[in-house]
Structure formats: C-alpha cells, structure tokens
Amino acid sequence: MRKILTIAGSDSIGGAGIQADLKTFCALGVYGMSVITAVTAQNTRGVFDVRNMDESIIKEQIDCVFDDTDVDALKIGMVSTGSIIEVIASSLKKWKAQNIVLDPVMISKSGYYLLKTDAINVLKTKLMPLADILTPNIPEAELITGIKINGIDEMKKAAKMMVDMGANTVVVKGGHLINDAADVFYDGKELFIMPEDKINTKNTHGTGCTYSAAIASYLGKGFSEKEAVLNAKRYITTAIKNSLSIGKGVGPLGHLIDLYRRAGVDY
Ligand SMILES: Nc1ncnc2c1ncn2[C@@H]1O[C@H](COP(=O)(O)OP(=O)(O)O)[C@@H](O)[C@H]1O
Numbered sequence: 001m002r003k004i005l006t007i008a009g010s011d012s013i014g015g016a017g018i019q020a021d022l023k024t025f026c027a028l029g030v031y032g033m034s035v036i037t038a039v040t041a042q043n044t045r046g047v048f049d050v051r052n053m054d055e056s057i058i059k060e061q062i063d064c065v066f067d068d069t070d071v072d073a074l075k076i077g078m079v080s081t082g083s084i085i086e087v088i089a090s091s092l093k094k095w096k097a098q099n100i101v102l103d104p105v106m107i108s109k110s111g112y113y114l115l116k117t118d119a120i121n122v123l124k125t126k127l128m129p130l131a132d133i134l135t136p137n138i139p140e141a142e143l144i145t146g147i148k149i150n151g152i153d154e155m156k157k158a159a160k161m162m163v164d165m166g167a168n169t170v171v172v173k174g175g176h177l178i179n180d181a182a183d184v185f186y187d188g189k190e191l192f193i194m195p196e197d198k199i200n201t202k203n204t205h206g207t208g209c210t211y212s213a214a215i216a217s218y219l220g221k222g223f224s225e226k227e228a229v230l231n232a233k234r235y236i237t238t239a240i241k242n243s244l245s246i247g248k249g250v251g252p253l254g255h256l257i258d259l260y261r262r263a264g265v266d267y
C-alpha cells in the first residue's frame with residue numbers, strides 16, 4: 001500500500017486540514033500519515049482560534065515518520081509562520097522527500113489568516129522550490145505574484161510567473177471564479193485548462209485541502225503529474241457534488257469510498 005503524509009493543521013469540525021486529508025487518503029486507498037503544525041478551533045462558520053505547534057515537535061513528527069518508513073508522496077497545508085516553514089523545509093531536505101505537493105494555505109474561506117503575512121516571502125523562497133506541484137487558489141496566486149486575477153488569462157499569466165519565480169509545476173485553482181471552476185496547469189512546458197462547471201452548493205469547506213491531498217495520493221501511486229492532477233480534479237468535483245449539509249455554515253465534502261468506486265475513480 002502506498003504511504004502518503006500530510007503536514008498541515010487540524011480542523012476541529014473535520015472538513016479541512018489534516019482531517020480532510022486523511023479522509024481523502026482513505027477514500028483513495030492509500031495509507032495516511034500526519035504531521036500536525038497547528039490546532040484550529042474551527043467549524044463550518046469560521047476559524048475561532050489557533051495554537052501553533054512548537055517547531056521542535058513538528059521536526060520530531062517529521063523525523064519519526066521518515067525514520068520509520070518510506071513516504072511515497074506528501075502534501076503541505078497550513079504552516080502558520082516563517083519559523084515553522086524553515087523547520088519543515090530543512091527536515092524535508094534532510095530526508096530527501098519526494099513527490100511534494102504544496103497547498104500555500106493563506107486565508108480560510110471565512111477570512112481568517114492561517115499564514116502570517118510576513119511569512120509569505122519565506123514560503124516563496126524556502127518551500128516553493130522544494131515542491132513538485134504548487135496549488136494556489138486565486139487570492140493566494142495574487143499574493144504570491146502581486147498581480148490581480150479576474151479570469152483564465154490572468155490565471156495562466158500567474159502560473160507562468162510562479163514557474164519563473166522557481167516553482168516547478170503550478171495548478172492555479174479556479175474555485176474563486178464567479179461562474180466557473182476551471183483550473184490552470186503549467187509545468188514549465190505544457191499549459192492546459194481543466195474546465196469544470198461551478199457546482200451550485202454552499203458546502204465547499206476544505207476544497208483546497210482535499211484537492212492537494214488527492215494530487216499527493218495519485219503522485220504516490222506512481223501517476224505522472226498531469227495524470228495525478230487530472231484524476232484529483234475528478235475526485236474533488238465528485239466530492240463537491242456529494243458535499244454534506246453538516247453544520248450551520250459552509251459544510252464539508254463527501255468522501256465516500258463506495259461513491260468513488262461507483263464514479264469510476266481510479267484506485
Ligand atoms: N463550487 C464549485 N464547483 C466545482 N468545483 C469547485 C467549486 N469550488 C471549488 N471547486 C474546485 O475545487 C478545487 C479547489 O479550489 P478552491 O476552492 O479555489 O481552493 P481553496 O479551498 O484553496 O480556496 C479546484 O479544483 C476548484 O476548481
């Protein structure tokens with residue numbers, strides 16, 4: 001069985017962060033492992049408080065996982081501060097980690113800053129070059145590149161700018177577009193759009209986390225970057241179509257193993 005690691009924050013309501021990642025790993029038939037960077041007090045209505053983990057326990061968690069087993073792929077989500085980013089980057093270099101997906105989590109849907117603004121530069125210089133695939137949403141791509149993104153043309157431009165800045169492959173996610181949910185893939189050579197209609201639901205808590213966890217799962221199974229992203233796009237679309245009206249706000253996605261089997265998602 002392929003082993004996939006998530007390095008991310010905990011979401012108490014279970015829709016985003018570590019919990020979304022482990023549910024995705026389970027649905028896609030891989031073995032999930034976790035390094036917790038922060039604990040959030042969060043529900044479908046918002047993020048109410050955050051406690052970051054000490055850098056030392058983050059380092060120890062990473063060391064424990066890599067010292068004990070192979071990691072076929074990993075994803076990085078909420079990393080909170082520059083010093084946490086530094087410790088993750090040096091640990092991943094030490095263990096020669098491969099198949100790294102970086103979801104540059106910055107602001108939750110509810111507007112809470114999950115990454116300190118002064119850490120954006122550290123993320124760009126220390127983590128972006130280590131990642132095989134970077135998956136910013138539109139606001140994150142704007143903060144990384146400094147350009148305003150209103151549609152597909154600017155998503156393409158931002159993807160190219162991020163590769164010029166040192167990223168390897170970039171997927172700019174279009175979940176924040178008004179009437180569209182297309183994403184842009186660029187690996188420095190091939191650029192293509194993954195078209196998708198916007199699903200009419202309010203329950204989209206954890207879409208970015210789930211997508212990056214699915215990409216990491218497929219990379220770990222040995223798919224090429226392009227195939228991993230295309231398969232993960234099918235997974236996220238199915239999960240949003242089957243999202244759940246749990247809670248009083250933005251509900252979580254549906255991670256149902258049988259459902260993915262029926263939908264023909266490739267294991
Ligand atoms: N309402 C929706 N309908 C269809 N796809 C969506 C919808 N919302 C988000 N997505 C897709 O979910 C994935 C995550 O994107 P996004 O929501 O932009 O990420 P984030 O959670 O980081 O803001 C992308 O593939 C995006 O196109």
Ligand SMILES: Cc1ncc(COP(=O)(O)OP(=O)(O)O)c(N)n1
Binds near residue numbers: 008042108207
């Ligand atoms: C602990 C934690 N990590 C990441 C996020 C952001 O997740 P995302 O998938 O972007 O989902 P929304 O916040 O947009 O619902 C989070 N909320 N919590």
